[in-house]
Amino acid sequence: MKTETRLPVALRGYDRAQVDALLERVEATLRHGRWGLTADELRGIRFDVVLRGYEQRAVDELLQETIRELQAAAPIGRRPGRPRVHAGWLAGWIQNARFASAGIRTGYDVRDVDLFLDRVVAGLRGLAPPVTPRDVRECRFRSVRIGPGYDEGEVDRFLVQLAAALERR
Known part of the structure; x- marks a missing residue:
């Protein structure tokens, strides 16, 4: 959000002090994570x-843009359209x-990939320490030329989806 945004003043409009105070809170949230304002809270502001006061339509448009920014800055599991994923x-x-x-x-060594995925499943079931999305993104497998190997592109795409799903838990 741009702090230098100048809002037009109308004969009858939103209270300028209230709008300015809210914009300061939004700025602090986006820049520093302070005052933890969420998109849902912003929608409820009156x-x-x-x-x-400030022209109502201009403020409403700015708030819609700000809601989109807050949603984009939110942790992945809290973003709209991204439901939580059940461990089972x-x-x-x-x-x-x-x-x-x-x-x-x-290709990737079949045993390495299978062992890693078994470890992820055990973590989801509480039988082993949980595997984090970061662990998934940083995992590396041995490459094989002779012997059983998985297509590297397929495994890599699956791991990207797996990391995203673990973030939504």
């Missing part, structure tokens, strides 16, 4: 209408994942 469903999804063989190309 201003007094006074003489020589996620464990089943991981166990049902199938990857194509690398064939004659270099």
Whole structure:
């Protein structure tokens, strides 16, 4: 959000002191994470209408833009359209994942990939320490040319989806 945004003044509009105070809170939230203002709280804000206040339509448009910024800055699990993922469903999804063989190309060692995914499932079921999205993003597998190997592109795409799903838990 731009702090230098100048809002037009109308004969009857939103109370300027109230709007300015809110914009300061939004700025602090976006820049420093202070005053933890959420998009839902912003939607519920109402201003007094006074003489020589800010033009209502301009403030409403600015608030809509600000709501989008707050949603984008929110932790992934709290973003709209991203429902929380149940651990049981996620464990089943991981166990049902199938990857194509690398064939004659270099691929990821099947044992390494399978062991890592088993560790993720055990963590989801509480049988082992939980695996974090960061662990998924940073995992590395041995490459094989001869022997069973998974297609690297498929495994990499699956791991991106897995990390995102773990963030929504």
